[in-house]
Amino acid sequence: MSNIRDVAREAGVSVATVSRALSDPDKVSQTSLNKVHSAIDKVGYRPNMLARSFRSAKSYAVVVLVPDITNPFFSQVIRSIEDRAQQKGYAVLLGDTRGVPEREKEYIRRVETRLADGVIQLRPDDPNRRFEMPADIACVNVCGCESTSGPRVRIDNRGSARSVVDYLISLGHRRIGVISGLKDNPHTVDRLAGYLESLEAAGIEFDKSLVAEGDFTTWSGLNSAKQFCAMPDKPTAIFCMNDEMAIGAIQTLKQHGIRVPEDISVTGFDDISYARYCDPSLTTVTQPAEEMGKLAMDMLLRLIEGEDLAQEENVLPAEFVIRKSTAIPRKD
């Protein structure tokens, strides 16, 4: 564990010269540069970045807060964030909160105590609502919704939901079920608004009994679908607020001998990779995960640099993709 002094001694120069040779080589003569580099090789020197960070009061790390890393959509976004961070010389501290506020605080504390320079939040919630995010912390929200405040990047959830339901209506569906996320989840709110807009535009009356509440897990999609299967007057299509719930719902429908899409159409949201490989492949909304992560990281970097992004919002385009899980309603 040699340090900068060992190098200086070996090279026969001062520590300042070694330091400069490393961080600002232009300010050092070629001869010194050579001496320094061979000395570095000789003593096996590795700069202590901890000391460097301490000295410069920057950790060159950001924490990424995510409710669940095993969610394939989130992990795609995170991969993109990591990629960008690495390019920019930043490290990514993984903060899988599992929705536990205590764990979130723990990670926020890491930036308060200088172990990270900022935070990227992958959650729909307003960062200021569920717990106190100190105002002086650099934070950008990704995958948020209309009510999210602060710097953020998201898609138009309402508009995308509307595209989906508009399409179902155009196929001839009039009774369209919904498997939503938890009621107070902002994504649920935005996507439900799109659903309602679409219904209203088509002059279809809203039927409350057609909304089943899930929680974005496959398991909840599986269960929520049962409630539709039990109805005498089943919906002819089900709009699921994410792909996992759609996959769960399809599973249940099949078990009840209901064919998708011949008997009931099903749609998802997110376009996780399995959406393309399940049977039938899912009609869904592709979120630009890659782009969202990259953009979020870039925004955070600007924030860390001191730029004021106050309420900068980036709404990225999402793409509605039609696959095999939707069809015209069956005529009985």
Add this chain to the structure above:
Amino acid sequence: MSNIRDVAREAGVSVATVSRALSDPDKVSQTSLNKVHSAIDKVGYRPNMLARSFRSAKSYAVVVLVPDITNPFFSQVIRSIEDRAQQKGYAVLLGDTRGVPEREKEYIRRVETRLADGVIQLRPDDPNRRFEMPADIACVNVCGCESTSGPRVRIDNRGSARSVVDYLISLGHRRIGVISGLKDNPHTVDRLAGYLESLEAAGIEFDKSLVAEGDFTTWSGLNSAKQFCAMPDKPTAIFCMNDEMAIGAIQTLKQHGIRVPEDISVTGFDDISYARYCDPSLTTVTQPAEEMGKLAMDMLLRLIEGEDLAQEENVLPAEFVIRKSTAIPRKD
């Protein structure tokens, strides 16, 4: 940004007392303790962990190296690692290498430069083979294989593969195809060994044409299966070396009008969450992802503490689970 001196001044004690009050309260009188704590509240003090890390020459961070975070099996393991790390006061630096040695080196460098105290590698490769892992770096390998060296936690890939193939044979299958990972991938080697063992035990001759090489992606499973579809004498079962390839293979079979499992049985490996929800649900091998991550983190911690785990190996039990993608072979 107040520091320990501000607190000391405010509390009317020395910095040493403040430091002790925080790290070793037993050594401080109750009066001092009170003064310190109210001073901390008053000036809004947050200890600078960067300084603390620097001083103690420990970063309290570990890097997790993973080829692809979006792989659901890996993300499960990582979630478990993160959980354990958080419990122990460690941060997890996410290193998604995408298999690029350059990126791996970048992360290894982070521990050489003291930004992390150790590494957990999620890759089958021998950590010493593909690039030079400095010997003095605390590193444990998880999800490795028989040829992996150094501290490691893994399952018995060969034995598990054998369970799968034994089962297929017990159903009456004699022509059993394989969709493998890349030939030189150690997982491929171990699992293929299990396959061969099983065949030999049953007196079935190995037919080289029944092995299709994939690369563990759904896409490759999709393509490899085509080669079986084109065969006049198709296998009656296909042993896929992971679930994604099995899912891809099933997709292809269906497109060719081949029913699973009635016409051809398919098995996977890993038991990612979609294995349970795809159609038909996958017969596969459940890796104890949770336990593997936790154990790997614990081993790394011991390594960091200076313990010598040299060649400690933990082989965890994997469970063979039978679902709907396997059946007795069709009699023609």
Add this chain to the structure above:
DNA sequence: TTGTATGCGTTATCAG
């Protein structure tokens, strides 16, 4: 271009 000297915030040593 180079060297000297100082300080970053904390912990630990050593006297009191």
Add this chain to the structure above:
DNA sequence: CTGATAACGCATACAA
């Protein structure tokens, strides 16, 4: 139990 002070490794202002 407490306080003064010396490190930790590096970057930089200032002087040469």
